[in-house]
Amino acid sequence: MARNTFAVDEELEQEFNWQHYRRLGQYIKPYKHSIYRVLVVILLANIASMLGPYFTKVAIDQVIPQKNMTLLLWISVIFLASLLVIAWCLKYRILKMTEIGQDMLKDMRFDIFRHLQTLPFSYFDNRPHGKILIRVVNYINTLSDLLSNGLINLISDLMSVIVTLAFMAWIDPVLTLYSLGLLPILFAIVMVIKQKQRQAYQVLSNKQSNLNAYIHESIAGIKITQSFARERENYQVFSEVNEEYRGSWMSAVKIQFLLWPVVQNISVLTTCLIYYVGIRQLGVSVSTGTLIAFIGYVNNFWNPVINIGNFYNSLITATAYLERIFETMDEIPAIQDAPNAKELPMIKGDVRFSQVTFGYEPDKPILKNVSFHIPPGQSIALVGPTGAGKTTVINLLSRFYDVQRGQVLIDGIDVREVTLRSLRSQMGVMLQDTFIFSGTILENIRYGKLDATEEEIIAAAKIVQAHEFIQELKDGYHTVVEERGSTLSAGQRQLLSFARALLANPKLLILDEATSSIDTKTEEQLQVGLQQLLKGRTSFIIAHRLSTIKNSDQIFYVDEGKIAEAGTHEELMALRGRYHHLYQSQYDLIRAN
Incomplete structure (x- = not known):
């Protein structure tokens, strides 16, 4: 079976570069003051989280040996208060960053939609609409976690690493160096995984786009499919496209999930190394409280490192989608306003x-x-x-x-x-393929003049001979029609289009096969309304029915x-x-x- 347009992988016309991340940063700018407040809260939470291991050290090395119950009680109260502070900070961060992240996604989605409105017909003619739709909806949705929590979590984790390292170096500089000993191995593995993961997600984005395009095309052409009894063949095509998507997904996630066990294993090995070195030095240069506190700090150090690894995964995944999003935004409209x-x-x-x-x-x-x-x-x-x-x-x-x-x-x-x-x-254009939006009959006619009254709409419908069939509908002018006017006949849709054009009152009118779907009897009735529509306007009429153009x-x-x-x-x-x-x-x- 020949490969249709939907099943052909799109070639990436513009490779990703770091300028894309700078562009992504432009969506953060309007919310920078809110983000600064979140960062202050994060810093407060990081400082509060450092108190637990330190109080453990003090309690083991000083308070418990001295049997100072009063000081132990105060330490416990302060530690409990620090936990409450951490809980409040976490709640604030999650709620606020989710709100900011969704606002950024809304701005990005608006920008790409607005840009699509400026692109020429050729852009839409040369691409399956499903492949365009997926960029506006799915691809931007994949950035949700990155923008809602990823970036701020990265800053939070970097702060946590810095603060933790500072406390570790203050308690024992030698053990701190041992804690960092295995980091070069981690960096080497990350560099190997990075390129393979990005390539895998580029393939995945293509297969996801193909699947979405085929589903969109199948729904749009369902009448033709059923008319020619082509359901079985469509199942086969869908099965092939769906299997390609599944395969690319499995390949991508296998590479993605390699990073987490690598970081986890290096974290465990580092903890073992600290135990080994600390126990050998126990009683010499390292106290029991210091070793226990240090293990707590090592966990505090590696937990954000694991999170940074997860963020890195999200970043590489998002890169494949950002490339497509910005590629669409960078599409230059062939027709646009001159500078002057x-x-x-x-x-x-x-x-x-x-x-x-x-x-x-x-x-x-x-x-x-x-x-x-x-x-x-x-x-x-x-x-x-x-x-x-x-x-x-x-x-x-x-x-x-x-x-x-x-x-x-x-x-x-x-x-x-x-x-x-x-x-x-100032122009009114009526095409053979009349588009009716989902909504009421009234709203569809009013599309030509948004401030029109109901009386003006009814008057326009009467002139073009649409009033009679509208009155026969269940709710008259308030009847809800489905997308593309599927519940109306082709002739009825064209009559609504005539009413819409008449209501807009354009000085230039273009009719491109606008009466092709109207039966001969209705056309005869429409001629009076059509002459009213053409009166006082410069009009261009394309029609194969010569009876329409004789006058x-x-x-x-x-x-x-x-x-x-x-x-x-x-x-x-x-x-x-x-x-x-x-x-x-x-x-x-x-x-x-």
């Missing part, structure tokens, strides 16, 4: 193409030196064979792409010189990258050229049926 872009004033609707040449591939032009002028308020129909460049005209007008040569002007202003928002907010002010027959014929319906029919042949063929087909 200005706001487009309220437009009249004068449109001019001046010697425009454009191709989706630089060496394969779709439009070739096209020029035309549309006065305000006129409706223009674009007809012609598939691939001739009709949709390309409106893509350039909406500035979804930029011309390679020439100019696209609205009211005499080049569309490249104005902000995208000020341009597109247009001008009709452009686009072919081979040029406007081959232009004129009214009557003029083009009289010309008896390409348009006449197209119209006559469709008329004969209708009459034959």
Whole structure:
């Protein structure tokens, strides 16, 4: 079976570097004051945790031999108080850092989502949507532990190591050196594991992305799957993709879990070494209380070292996901505001193409030196064979792409010189594949004008002949529709799209096969509303149904990258050229049926 796009591992276009961690640090900056307070609490907890072994030493070496019960009681009370302080500090740290970490994740998720809104259609056309979705949700979620607790725990553990070493050196410098004797072995092993672990998690992120993409594609295409009885084949593909993910997961965690037993074993060996050296020196340079206290400090030393090892594991794991996250954020939008872009004033609707040449591939032009002028308020129909460049005209007008040569002007202003928002907010675009959002009918129509009243919405629906079918729904305008409007027919979705466009009241209107899913009877009813929709607006209409475009002010027959014929319906029919042949063929087909 051929490998579909979802099953192809994505190549990492930008290798990870330490600048990524600096960028990650930018998400910490807004919360630095809160983090400083947490650090003070952590330092307090570390100092309080050092009191236990020291009091044990004092009690064994001095208080118990002297049978000083009063001092022993006071030591016990202070020790209990230190435990309460540690417990409070731990609670504060966990709650506060969880809150800060989730806020940072929210900021990062917002940034990547906002950036995705600026990327061109080609970015989404060339990638399975599941692979994009996983970066916004799953990959950022994997950073939760790192940002919520990992970074602050690292600082806490480093503080603990420093404070513990200071107490150890104060009590016995020689035993302190023995405690550090096995650290070089640990560092050597870590360096060996590091690269293998990062590579394993890069593979895992690819397989996770593939699995997510296939699930997304399967859900989106479930009607086609069941229509062609392809469930068994889909099970097989899913099984293969799922097994690849499982295998990569097992490989990654096997390498990840190597570090913990290494650190644990070195910790145990260090403790044994301290016992061996301490017992040999017992009564000479080391007291019983000192040895017991020192073993307590060794545990205090190695526990944070183990935690640092776990953090290192999390860091290497997160690195594989950070690479993908920042790769998406670094995707440069092909179309963006010029540095000196200005706001487009309220437009009249004068449109001019001046010697425009454009191709989706630089060496394969779709439009070739096209020029035309549309006065305000006129409706223009674009007809012609598939691939001739009709949709390309409106893509350039909406500035979804930029011309390679020439100019696209609205009211005499080049569309490249104005902000995208000020341009597109004055345009209404209706496509063949009408998108309906999950929510009520009312909310979907109001999408075109967020401050519209219910009366304005109903008036727009009546004009485009949508009011009647809406009234027949269970809750009328307050009926909840599912994602993509799956509970509505294609024609009903297009009528809602007409109402949405009419409500937005754009000065420039683009209809790209917008009536293709409407039956002939409904289209006849819609013609009155459509004329109302087109009235006073400069409109571009692409339609294969020639009955939809007969009343247009001008009709452009686009072919081979040029406007081959232009004129009214009557003029083009009289010309008896390409348009006449197209119209006559469709008329004969209708009459034959």
